[in-house]
Amino acid sequence: MALLTITSPHTVSNTSVQKIMLTVWAATLPGFLALVVFFGWGYLINAILAVTTALVAEAVIVRLRRRPVWTCLSDGSAMLTAWLLALALPPFAPWWVTVVGVLAAIVFAKHLYGGLGHNPFNPAMVGYALLLISFPLEMTTRWATPDALLLDGHSFYIAWTAVFGDLNPLQIDAFTMATPLDTYKYDIAALTQAEVLQQGIFAKGYRAYGWEWVSLLYLIGGVVLIFRKVITWHTPVALLLTLSVMALLFSWDGDTRVPLSLHLLGGATMLGAFFIATDPVSSATSNRGKLVYGAGIGLLIYVIRTWGNYPDAVAFAVLLMNFAAPLIDYYTRPRAYGENTNQREGL
């Protein structure tokens, strides 16, 4: 018999990159469905557009880099990047915004750095940040009000025209200027908390109506990922804890600043904590490192949201901590079995 002489281990567990990516994707689905239910078809249109663009862009660039196209496409990473970006974009963002964002993520943030596993920055957040800086108008005025699907102005037709046509958003009731976080932040300067909560975006007596459900579903999806050991708890827990502590310290008075509940449930916090900050490629690697990394993101989210000019800070916080990840890794290397850390150089 012709025997194979390969090295150990001769058995591998049942994981694959594809499975991991698909699991992460599946974990976002409940939140995504809630987005579509509360905010209309725009999210679905965007997501399909983004994923298609990503797959085409990935195929082309992988071809140019002379790598096996099918292997790269089937690992699911390009799809997931585009998907996460689509979840973060305003639902009525014009089509070209989505396309530009996805191209920036796949071509620049991922492949120009050497492809999967080599990108120092989270590709989806690079795309998002680029769009926010380049097209602030489109990025901040294309949000939808939460309402029942297909009632009012939430028809597929409107979403379609908003994305592909040249609908002026300001003429349509269903559009809002910004996310709840943003609205609260600017209105609280002049109004009381009770008055702010009268706004349409906070309608039906809930805070951040719709967003709460989406965030909670992301949270559940994230917890599932932790239990399935796709991600560890360290980054999200550190992130949420730090953000909470900051909010409790500086936002205890809801009449002056955005309160904790809105920080946690009113923006991209949960999406960021469980699906963006946990991107393994660009984050810190050791468990201790992840604690520091997550805490850094939580801190930055609060700081940028409160004292900065950008409506939602997740993208910038993540990118800034991407910068710090190698340094964090250096200082948080776990102590190996039997190692006496006092002997370690430079520490």
Added chain:
Amino acid sequence: MWGFTRAGKPRKNGEGQTYWTLPGSVHPPENKTQSLVNAIQAMPLVREYVVPLNQHIGAFALPCVDVGQHVLKGELIAEAAGFISAPAHAPTSGEVIAIEERQVPHASGLTTSCIIIRADGKDQWRPREPWDDLQSHRVADILARVQRSGVTGLGGASFPTAVKLSSDRDHIDTLIVNGTECEPYITADHSLMRERAAAVYAGINVVDHLYHFNRILVAIEDNKPDAIVAMRQAIPDHLKERVEVRTFPTRYPSGGEKQLIYILTGREVPSGGLPLDIGMLCHNVGTLAALSDAVFHDEPLLRRITTVTGEAVARPGNYDTLIGTPMRELCRVAGVNTDKADRVIMGGPMMGFALPHTDLPVVKATNCLLIPTGTELPLPGVAQPCIRCGLCEQACPASLLPQQLMWFAQAKELDKAEDHRLFDCIECGACAYVCPSNIPLVQYYRAAKGQIRQEQAEHKQAERARVRFEARQARLDREAAEKEAKRQERAAAAARANAAKLAAAASDSTDVSDAVERAKSKHPDKPTAATPPALTTEQLTAKLSNLTGRVAKAESKLAEARADAPEQVKALETTVNKLQEQIKKVQADLARAEEQN
């Protein structure tokens, strides 16, 4: 530095015993029941046995039989060469038909000198001299008997047991009996504990007699309930107080010596150290049973239990196999269907290595032959890029950063790899097991370790060459100095003779002083006496300290050479002696000079 402790923490098992959880570790499918259906079966005699001369860590044994000689079972056929070495014995009675190079089971397809014995079918023992007790024998005799028996660790590393047992006896208070057997598929130790628990305790007795342990921890994973029961029931009365059979959840690689110590005691063996550094001694159950056979029954290590298993095996089970049995015979007896198999793995699926073919002898380390079908253990897919998912790190029982190590190994940044504790990697493969990108991580570590070792060897060699060069230089200098001294002596003698002649002539001539002056002027700058110019006290002191330095250096080199370059020992000894003579001379000079002052 952040004040965190290791991931592991003490817990209680179902019976209230404490154990520490390993950080990381994995739980691959166990696949142990197949080979446990039947009791241990004796492998029948075969026609020919191939006994390799190096089945252990350490030096090759030296053959002490001739081709054509008839040997009896258990007869010594190769002597241990040096301290870390083990002898070899005839596995059965028969004729030595060859001593030649044969391929042996080794990851690199190595060949080794082997003694080939054709069995005469009688399986006739050499005379044996059983012992009933240990008390009537001296410790040195017991150790000698262990050394002569060729017992090596049967858990995998094959370290000569006699060497392990001659370690310092004062600081060791705990014996750890390793019955963990954490690799999937392998059940050799399991079946041994189940069926020969008494032999294991007899072996424990031997070691305990040498060390007088405070406690003896028998470690068994909780997936071997029948072995646990058997080992508990077999505890001899006089050991009841000190023996504890400890169980803990099944995880891979809890059977690694260092991992096991952590699981049982929460203590870590210092990096680069040995269990004895923290007062522990660790022996595998198979080794202990073999030790008992050797000491009480005067049976050298001739056989071991080998698990033959996998879906391509018709009669999986544990076979009591003579060392030297060709694997193909073992496979035949176990009913291996070669058409179904694509690999034959010696060892388990996690750390075993694939053999090129089965024309190889069973050696002391052959705990398992795993012959899986392609569907049973599918080949890993093509390696994909690392997505830094960190699963490898979560799995690493040594708390290393496997992916970083892999990057460093790939980029040949070997110093960084070392700094990230490459050498604390036990090559357990847990990281590669979980890697979703199918990256053969362990291969990278093996390659990097190999490279580093090679560089170190080269460095050592360069160092040796330097020492040799210096020794040669010193010899040349010395010879030149001696020649010069002789020349001066001859010259002085000549001058004296000359002067005497002149003096004799001067009885005739009146101008004696003139003649002497003339004789002297031949060597205007040399004193007439042969003694070198006297040195001052300071000069002598300086010379002395210089010489002392040199002798210290030479002595340390000598010690090094004793360990790994015996061919240089002679030369270095001469150097040291010479230097010491010189020191004595200078000291004498110094004493004289001081007296004069």
